[in-house]
Amino acid sequence: MGVPSRKCLGEELAWQYANLARATAALTDGVKEFSAVHHQIRMKLYKGLSSGTMQLGSFFADEKYKIGMNACCYCGSVDDLSVDHLIPRKKLGTDLSENLIAACRSCNSSKRERDMLSWLRARDIFPSLVLLRRYLKLVYLFCQSHELLMAPWEEALMLELPFDLANLKDNLQPLYHLECLNLEYPVQLVRGITQSDSSQGYI
Numbered sequence: 001m002g003v004p005s006r007k008c009l010g011e012e013l014a015w016q017y018a019n020l021a022r023a024t025a026a027l028t029d030g031v032k033e034f035s036a037v038h039h040q041i042r043m044k045l046y047k048g049l050s051s052g053t054m055q056l057g058s059f060f061a062d063e064k065y066k067i068g069m070n071a072c073c074y075c076g077s078v079d080d081l082s083v084d085h086l087i088p089r090k091k092l093g094t095d096l097s098e099n100l101i102a103a104c105r106s107c108n109s110s111k112r113e114r115d116m117l118s119w120l121r122a123r124d125i126f127p128s129l130v131l132l133r134r135y136l137k138l139v140y141l142f143c144q145s146h147e148l149l150m151a152p153w154e155e156a157l158m159l160e161l162p163f164d165l166a167n168l169k170d171n172l173q174p175l176y177h178l179e180c181l182n183l184e185y186p187v188q189l190v191r192g193i194t195q196s197d198s199s200q201g202y203i
Helices: 009-029 034-050 060-069 105-111 118-123 129-145
Strands: 081-085 098-102
Touching: 009 034, 009 129, 060 098, 081 105, 081 118, 098 105, 105 118, 118 129
Parallel strands: none
Antiparallel strands: 081 098
């Protein structure tokens, strides 16, 4: 199944969210490889989001996971927990529940005002799919509310935003590798495991 050409920010966000949905479906099914059904889920969601006929899921399921976790969303520790803003307050992040997550004080102090994906990647950690879903929703909704979804991709990369859009291509390659993913817990990555993605046409 071919990879669609994405020209605007909204299409790129839709593609990465659809990739997340494909990976979530595969992990929920307990399989080690993507099936045709998982690819269909990705393409249907991508086309629906891009055309406006489908919307992002609500934060309800994410909130249920958050309540049940009682652990740091970044490292899985259950010690010395605090509350962190996924999108930092200094970068226009709100105090609303969807932007608040549990984090141990060590991670909270280390992350500071940095973009979540950039910070985790520097530590060779990939977020749980539950956390990544929340992050991508916040990014998408911010861009939607600021009427940025139709912005050409190259121009969008030049904008000063509360998050680093380059992560959509640079730090989401593990979504193509089920062994790098977990629904509820962060995963320690093996450095270089996804370096071949771009040459295979994945992104």
